[in-house]
Amino acid sequence: MSLQRNRLDRFLSARLGISRRAVKPLLAAGRVRVDEQTARDCELPVTAFSTIVLDEDVLQQRRPRYFMLHKPAGLLSATRDPLQPTVLSLFSAGDGKGLHLAGRLDKHSTGLLLLSDDSRWTRTSSTPGAGVEKSYLVGVRDPITPEYVQAFAAGMYFPFEDIHTQPAGLEILEPRLARLTLREGRYHQIKRMFGRFRNPVLSLHRERIGALSLDPELAPGHYRALTDEEVQKAVQCAAVGACPEPSATGAGA
Numbered sequence: 153m154s155l156q157r158n159r160l161d162r163f164l165s166a167r168l169g170i171s172r173r174a175v176k177p178l179l180a181a182g183r184v185r186v187d188e189q190t191a192r193d194c195e196l197p198v199t200a201f202s203t204i205v206l207d208e209d210v211l212q213q214r215r216p217r218y219f220m221l222h223k224p225a226g227l228l229s230a231t232r233d234p235l236q237p238t239v240l241s242l243f244s245a246g247d248g249k250g251l252h253l254a255g256r257l258d259k260h261s262t263g264l265l266l267l268s269d270d271s272r273w274t275r276t277s278s279t280p281g282a283g284v285e286k287s288y289l290v291g292v293r294d295p296i297t298p299e300y301v302q303a304f305a306a307g308m309y310f311p312f313e314d315i316h317t318q319p320a321g322l323e324i325l326e327p328r329l330a331r332l333t334l335r336e337g338r339y340h341q342i343k344r345m346f347g348r349f350r351n352p353v354l355s356l357h358r359e360r361i362g363a364l365s366l367d368p369e370l371a372p373g374h375y376r377a378l379t380d381e382e383v384q385k386a387v388q389c390a391a392v393g394a395c396p397e398p399s400a401t402g403a404g405a
């Protein structure tokens with residue numbers, strides 16, 4: 153899914169209150185620039201995120217772009233990679249330009265990823281120390297016992313980093329499926345935590361980051377722009393270290 157697009161001539165005609173025929177000479181004379189490039193094509197697609205200038209008049213100022221993506225399995229959470237396809241390959245050229253990731257998922261994990269070209273926002277909303285709750289559905293090979301719930305709530309020592317993980321909430325949904333809520337994101341943390349029980353993770357799907365849940369309308373590989381309210385929620389959540397709507401099963405802090 154892409155952003156709502158308009159043709160440049162339609163945009164100019166509506167914005168300037170002139171006919172599309174009258175727009176043509178403006179374009180032909182090179183008086184219109186879109187995202188700092190001279191635009192001569194009537195059909196050039198523009199969105200709310202395009203900067204459009206006529207001579208020295210800014211007709212529309214480009215807004216920062218914020219997206220949620222339903223990451224499918226098999227793509228890297230990176231903006232570029234010399235060998236493997238990244239999640240940016242799912243974006244149209246215009247939408248994907250200049251995006252950064254707010255947090256990552258492993259190549260075979262699926263679910264909610266946030267991206268923006270506003271690097272302050274991506275940094276703030278994904279700061280590891282901010283304590284934002286993230287919730288995952290985790291499918292594993294062997295049955296999950298109540299012992300796991302205690303071990304996850306108590307936290308685990310990771311000798312490689314010399315850290316103790318923060319309390320994590322584990323809700324057993326089915327013998328081999330659980331909802332896990334974390335307030336941090338150490339390297340391969342979930343796989344390593346289940347690894348303590350020699351129970352390999354077979355599927356990992358992020359449902360929620362703070363107050364933002366993956367839109368159930370988004371099929372794997374699809375994305376949509378965040379609403380203004382969602383953009384604010386993501387940052388507020390990081391700023392206060394908690395979320396407006398904490399889950400009942402969330403990690404106790």
Ligand code: URA
Nearest residue numbers: 258261340341342343
């Ligand atoms: N922990 C993992 O092990 N993998 C992920 O993708 C996210 C958290």
